[in-house]
Amino acid sequence: MHQTHKSQSSRFVNFSSILIVTISLFIFFFGFNIKYFEVVSFQEDGVLVLQNNQELLVDPGTFELQLNDKVIVETAGDFSYVSEFYKLNDVKILILLFCLFLIYIFKIQGFRVIASLIGSVLVISYLTLPLITSGYSPIWVCFLSSLLLVPLTFYLSHGVSKKTNIAVVSTLLSILFSSLVIYLSMNFLNLSGMSSEESSFLMFNTNYDFNFKGILFGGILISLLGILDDITISQTSLTLEINESNPKQSFRSLFLRSITVGRDHIASLTNTIFLIYAGASLPLLLLFFVGAQDVGMILNNETFIEEIVRSLIGSFSLIIAVFISTYIACYFRNK
Numbered sequence: 001m002h003q004t005h006k007s008q009s010s011r012f013v014n015f016s017s018i019l020i021v022t023i024s025l026f027i028f029f030f031g032f033n034i035k036y037f038e039v040v041s042f043q044e045d046g047v048l049v050l051q052n053n054q055e056l057l058v059d060p061g062t063f064e065l066q067l068n069d070k071v072i073v074e075t076a077g078d079f080s081y082v083s084e085f086y087k088l089n090d091v092k093i094l095i096l097l098f099c100l101f102l103i104y105i106f107k108i109q110g111f112r113v114i115a116s117l118i119g120s121v122l123v124i125s126y127l128t129l130p131l132i133t134s135g136y137s138p139i140w141v142c143f144l145s146s147l148l149l150v151p152l153t154f155y156l157s158h159g160v161s162k163k164t165n166i167a168v169v170s171t172l173l174s175i176l177f178s179s180l181v182i183y184l185s186m187n188f189l190n191l192s193g194m195s196s197e198e199s200s201f202l203m204f205n206t207n208y209d210f211n212f213k214g215i216l217f218g219g220i221l222i223s224l225l226g227i228l229d230d231i232t233i234s235q236t237s238l239t240l241e242i243n244e245s246n247p248k249q250s251f252r253s254l255f256l257r258s259i260t261v262g263r264d265h266i267a268s269l270t271n272t273i274f275l276i277y278a279g280a281s282l283p284l285l286l287l288f289f290v291g292a293q294d295v296g297m298i299l300n301n302e303t304f305i306e307e308i309v310r311s312l313i314g315s316f317s318l319i320i321a322v323f324i325s326t327y328i329a330c331y332f333r334n335k
Contacts, residue, residue, distance in 0.1 A: 010159050014108050017115035017156060024118045025099065029092055036086035039069045047082070049073060058082055109157075116156040123149055124222070132218075138211050139183075142218025146175055149225055158233060163240060166332060167232040170325035174228050175221070178317040182220050185309055191216060195303040220310055224317050231269065231318050232325040235262050239329035247334060255330045262322040266315075273314040281307050 037049035037056065046057045047065055058073050059081040065071065070086035102110035128145045132138050150171050158164045185191075193199060193216030202210050239258040243249070278285065 013112065013155065013159050017108075017111040020115040020118055021099070021111050025096070028095070032088070034072070034086075034088055036070045036088075037073050039065050039067055039071065041067075049082075056080060112156050112159065116153040119152045119156055120149055123152065128218075128222075132210070132215070133208055135209065138214030138218045142214075142221050143175075143179055145218075146221055146225060147172065149222075150175070150228075153225075154229065154233075157229070162332065163233070163236050166236045166328050167229075167325060170232045170236065170321060170328050171225075171228045173324050174232070174317055174321040175224070177320050178224055178313060179217075179221060181316055182217055182309075182313055185313065186213065186217060189305055189309065191302060191306060191309070193217075195301075195306060216306065220313060223310065224314060227269065227273065227314055228317060228321050231265065231321045234265060235322050235325040236329045238262070239326055240333060243330075243333040251330050254333065255326055258326045258330070259322070262326060266318050266322055269318050270315045273318075274311050277307050277311050277314075 035051065037051045037058075039047055040050045040055070041048045042065075043057060047060045049056050049058055049071065056073065057080070059079070061082050063071070063082050063085070065082070071082045072084050072086055073080055074083040075081075099110075099114050102113055104110070106113065123145055127148070128141055131141045151168050154164055154168050154171070158167070186193075191213065193212035193214070194203065199212050199215070202208070203212070235258065238261055239254065242257055243254055
């Protein structure tokens with residue numbers, strides 16, 4: 001009976017994933033378009049571009065244009081200029097190739113992974129961002145969004161099973177602990193959330209009154225979900241596999257054996273987290289380097305501190321998630 005229910009649940013998830021991916025890709029490819037111009041000739045006082053038999057003389061700016069290049073043109077009063085190259089079709093092709101690659105490699109699970117990604121995009125685009133811009137607390141919005149994203153993405157990606165159930169519960173508990181640590185760390189270090197260039201632009205937008213400290217909290221929390229997905233699923237799967245090899249072993253023996261492997265996973269992922277944030281912050285690191293600032297001044301800079309906090313909280317969340325998921329998996333191993 002349990003096996004039949006599991007099979008029916010898996011078929012439902014598979015069918016839903018295929019339907020979600022098919023509809024989403026159709027809407028993305030045929031529903032999202034922007035107007036662009038094509039370069040037809042070069043004049044002494046600008047570049048002549050064409051759109052639907054309508055010619056327009058524009059300033060090329062700093063762009064190195066060639067004939068037949070597709071560009072986006074913006075107008076300020078009587079002045080028209082090239083703002084950027086048209087790249088939407090190239091982006092669509094790249095996304096399509098990525099989706100086909102996932103489906104080819106992982107077959108039906110590829111559809112589930114893509115559906116999970118689509119679900120994350122939809123939740124953030126149509127729930128998280130609108131609620132924040134409507135004046136709701138970014139802390140609570142991102143926290144509740146995380147609680148919604150975890151079961152949505154986990155069950156779509158990994159299907160309905162005991163392993164996924166344990167991973168979902170473990171991740172939700174890890175989020176609770178991580179949220180507390182993020183909140184305490186931000187208050188202890190007096191982080192304002194206004195160190196980035198993007199925050200500066202938002203601050204000057206008089207149409208909204210943003211809570212930048214809350215936005216920083218939410219950004220760190222949501223960024224942890226992918227890390228927690230990896231570690232809780234892997235650790236749960238590992239624990240259940242070790243138990244499968246010897247179902248009669250004690251709780252303590254299974255827990256210690258699983259944690260031993262989990263420590264290696266933590267060590268590798270901690271380094272991975274640092275490299276991810278270092279890579280994303282490479283322009284910032286170069287700015288500090290060429291400025292030849294004192295190390296103490298760099299470590300005191302809020303922008304740098306934010307990246308340190310992200311890395312440290314990410315590592316802390318990994319450790320907590322490993323212990324929580326291992327404990328729960330050991331407890332429910334034979335149930």
